[in-house]
Amino acid sequence: MSRLAEIERDALRARAADGEAGVLRFITAGSVDDGKSTLIGRLLHDTRQILADQLAAVSRASQKRGHDDVDLSLLTDGLEAEREQGITIDVAYRYFATARRKFIIADTPGHEQYTRNMVTGASTADAAVILADAEKGLLPQSRRHLCIASLLGIRHIVVAVNKMDRVAYAQSVFESIRADFSAFAQRLGLKNVQYVPVSALRGDMVVDRGDALGWHAGPTLLEILESIEPGRGDTSQPLRFPVQLVQRTGRGRAYLGRLQSGRVSAGDTVVAFPSGRRVRVSGVHVHAGELDEAQAGDSVALTLGEEIDLARGDLIAGVEDAPRLVQQFDATLVWLSAEPLVKGAGYLLKSGTRTVRARVSAFGEQIDVQTLEARPAAARIALNDILRVTITAQQPLALDAYRVNRAGGAFILIDEVSNQTVAGGMVA
Amino acid sequence: MSAATALAERPPTVAAQGLRSHLDWLEAEAIFILREVAGECENPALLFSGGKDSAVLLRLAEKAFRPARFPFPLLHIDTGHNFPEVITFRDQRAHELGERLIVRKVEDSIRRGTVRLRHPLQSRNTAQSVTLLEAVSEFAFDAAIGGARRDEEKARAKERVFSFRDQFGQWDPRNQRPELWDIYNPRIHAGEHVRVFPISNWTELDIWQYIAREHIELPSIYYAHDREVVSRGGMLHPVTELTPPRAGEAIETRRVRFRTVGDITCTCPVASNAANPAEILAETASATVSERGATRADDQTSDASMERRKREGYF
Numbered sequence: 001m002s003r004l005a006e007i008e009r010d011a012l013r014a015r016a017a018d019g020e021a022g023v024l025r026f027i028t029a030g031s032v033d034d035g036k037s038t039l040i041g042r043l044l045h046d047t048r049q050i051l052a053d054q055l056a057a058v059s060r061a062s063q064k065r066g067h068d069d070v071d072l073s074l075l076t077d078g079l080e081a082e083r084e085q086g087i088t089i090d091v092a093y094r095y096f097a098t099a100r101r102k103f104i105i106a107d108t109p110g111h112e113q114y115t116r117n118m119v120t121g122a123s124t125a126d127a128a129v130i131l132a133d134a135e136k137g138l139l140p141q142s143r144r145h146l147c148i149a150s151l152l153g154i155r156h157i158v159v160a161v162n163k164m165d166r167v168a169y170a171q172s173v174f175e176s177i178r179a180d181f182s183a184f185a186q187r188l189g190l191k192n193v194q195y196v197p198v199s200a201l202r203g204d205m206v207v208d209r210g211d212a213l214g215w216h217a218g219p220t221l222l223e224i225l226e227s228i229e230p231g232r233g234d235t236s237q238p239l240r241f242p243v244q245l246v247q248r249t250g251r252g253r254a255y256l257g258r259l260q261s262g263r264v265s266a267g268d269t270v271v272a273f274p275s276g277r278r279v280r281v282s283g284v285h286v287h288a289g290e291l292d293e294a295q296a297g298d299s300v301a302l303t304l305g306e307e308i309d310l311a312r313g314d315l316i317a318g319v320e321d322a323p324r325l326v327q328q329f330d331a332t333l334v335w336l337s338a339e340p341l342v343k344g345a346g347y348l349l350k351s352g353t354r355t356v357r358a359r360v361s362a363f364g365e366q367i368d369v370q371t372l373e374a375r376p377a378a379a380r381i382a383l384n385d386i387l388r389v390t391i392t393a394q395q396p397l398a399l400d401a402y403r404v405n406r407a408g409g410a411f412i413l414i415d416e417v418s419n420q421t422v423a424g425g426m427v428a
Numbered sequence: 429m430s431a432a433t434a435l436a437e438r439p440p441t442v443a444a445q446g447l448r449s450h451l452d453w454l455e456a457e458a459i460f461i462l463r464e465v466a467g468e469c470e471n472p473a474l475l476f477s478g479g480k481d482s483a484v485l486l487r488l489a490e491k492a493f494r495p496a497r498f499p500f501p502l503l504h505i506d507t508g509h510n511f512p513e514v515i516t517f518r519d520q521r522a523h524e525l526g527e528r529l530i531v532r533k534v535e536d537s538i539r540r541g542t543v544r545l546r547h548p549l550q551s552r553n554t555a556q557s558v559t560l561l562e563a564v565s566e567f568a569f570d571a572a573i574g575g576a577r578r579d580e581e582k583a584r585a586k587e588r589v590f591s592f593r594d595q596f597g598q599w600d601p602r603n604q605r606p607e608l609w610d611i612y613n614p615r616i617h618a619g620e621h622v623r624v625f626p627i628s629n630w631t632e633l634d635i636w637q638y639i640a641r642e643h644i645e646l647p648s649i650y651y652a653h654d655r656e657v658v659s660r661g662g663m664l665h666p667v668t669e670l671t672p673p674r675a676g677e678a679i680e681t682r683r684v685r686f687r688t689v690g691d692i693t694c695t696c697p698v699a700s701n702a703a704n705p706a707e708i709l710a711e712t713a714s715a716t717v718s719e720r721g722a723t724r725a726d727d728q729t730s731d732a733s734m735e736r737r738k739r740e741g742y743f
Contacts, residue, residue: 022448022449090602094579095631102634117606120607123609244463244467245463247493258459286491287491298448299456299459351611406609412611420605421606421607421608
């Protein structure tokens with residue numbers, strides 16, 4: 001083992017002793033041409049997630065295609081159809097772990113149905129790694145990636161300027177691309193954007209620093225990903241607890257669910273929606289016993305000080321900054337279906353654990369996915385279109401503005417006839 | 429020494445105030461998914477094979493629903509090519525939990541003529557799909573909860589958590605429902621069903637860490653034991669009635685364990701001295717060959733063999 005590797009190992013150990021940082025979910029956005037698959041392959045390979053038989057399979061496939069080197073991008077091309085076409089057609093999930101934390105990558109494709117797939121991957125992501133090609137800089141598709149990341153409220157964005165080996169690792173190229181991205185990100189109001197020059201092909205600044213980018217003093221891509229704090233925002237938000245199930249037990253009724261945001265302890269006063277009743281929490285339970293406190297992300301059972309009428313689909317919320325109880329509201333819709341959106345037609349709307357009938361009662365402006373600028377809506381709303389709408393629901397819903405609370409302001413629309421998920425929605 | 433080893437060497441942690449480990453996160457997500465199945469589906473079943481992933485599923489179901497009973501029966505599709513220790517474990521576990529266990533046999537599908545084999549000792553992994561679909565239709569199950577993980581195989585990496593199956597039980601990888609946030613869409617028409625994978629986001633390492641942390645019991649053959657094997661094609665093949673040695677092959681007794689426990693005719697053990705979860709974790713973290721690559725003779729046939737089987741309704 002080299003001296004550098006030893007230092008790295010010791011550093012990893014030291015951090016592991018401090019406590020593990022849980023799970024980070026991130027998306028990778030970019031096209032095949034940006035070297036996205038190679039970058040993911042590089043992350044997996046250099047964090048030693050790739051086992052001998054997997055590497056051997058990739059190496060056989062590389063030879064079959066006439067590559068001299070092992071083509072790391074082949075590690076992540078999942079389905080037969082994709083391998084034939086050499087493109088990624090659907091969101092694929094990859095996993096790797098370091099001593100610091102576990103990572104879940106949503107690998108979103110770059111070509112057809114791009115918006116649909118990136119929105120899907122972005123919806124669960126804490127961070128986005130957006131690839132730029134050092135030879136090409138800020139492209140229309142880069143703008144699209146930043147816009148979708150902004151629209152879906154991803155808190156941490158990392159722009160990885162790839163293929164630095166093709167531009168002789170020139171600092172000026174990196175700086176100029178950074179300036180372009182930065183200007184655009186500012187227009188979108190994106191904060192927390194970090195930049196890192198990399199060569200996925202050669203491995204520089206992805207996991208190992210390499211020696212070609214010595215002028216860059218910042219952290220490697222992996223170090224950035226290891227240092228992002230994912231859940232903080234959710235825990236500091238007010239309590240949102242959609243009731244999944246009601247259970248009758250020896251100690252009365254228990255309400256089962258997972259905290260979308262906030263915290264809850266026994267003794268807290270909460271408010272139940274849609275009834276609006278205030279009630280005291282008498283206990284926070286898990287299988288092993290009682291908890292002092294549950295926080296965003298925990299699956300628990302709550303018992304309440306008095307029996308109130310509360311069922312699946314209802315919401316238990318903090319008294320402060322309670323959600324709005326509404327039947328008509330404005331939202332941004334991302335249309336995900338090949339069938340066009342029909343104004344006035346009935347859809348099922350699911351938000352949290354609540355499903356109600358709803359219709360899109362008015363079309364507002366359409367959003368340009370490359371600028372986030374609004375323009376008049378097209379006559380026909382088709383796959384991948386993003387649109388401001390007014391939604392009218394048959395029953396009241398307790399909702400948050402998506403910008404303030406992601407989980408409390410997210411919903412999907414389901415076509416009742418085909419049962420397809422036709423739209424993702426974000427409450428304005 | 430890999431980064432993964434460092435993670436594996438860490439002692440299991442109890443969730444302290446404000447601090448959640450990756451296992452806590454995975455557990456909470458899986459419990460949420462199991463409860464969504466219970467809340468949304470009329471008549472689900474949980475597939476329990478006696479293998480380690482489904483043993484983990486049972487523990488998660490206890491955490492999701494106890495003190496109440498599970499809102500679904502357990503279903504085992506029995507290939508008839510079993511390791512006896514696994515069947516004993518299956519029955520014992522169902523008994524301890526006091527939950528209903530339904531067993532449906534590939535043997536019966538063969539008798540009915542819905543499964544046809546080229547030769548009697550052929551692997552029944554593929555044939556399981558037929559028997560599973562027959563059971564889904566017999567009991568009108570609208571959801572089958574399984575312990576598949578996305579890290580197992582490339583074709584699984586794109587599987588949804590709630591994965592739609594048409595009337596023929598087929599998976600259409602090119603036309604999956606978009607799955608946004610944690611808002612799942614389990615809606616189906618009569619005759620269709622969904623497969624639900626609560627541990628989609630777990631890796632083999634996560635599974636073993638959880639088994640260690642939760643002291644989950646497993647069939648004994650997951651741990652090192654002496655077994656008669658023959659070496660063939662770079663793998664150790666168990667010598668059993670169903671898998672006799674071929675002419676000229678020398679039987680040897682080796683210290684081995686199984687990393688997966690599928691159809692006996694195509695599941696191979698690996699040489700190992702690991703006698704408990706902690707020792708397996710150390711081995712897993714430094715493993716050089718993937719779980720399926722090391723142990724499933726049938727996945728070696730083609731890079732795309734899993735995807736083909738899945739399209740045909742395989743789990």
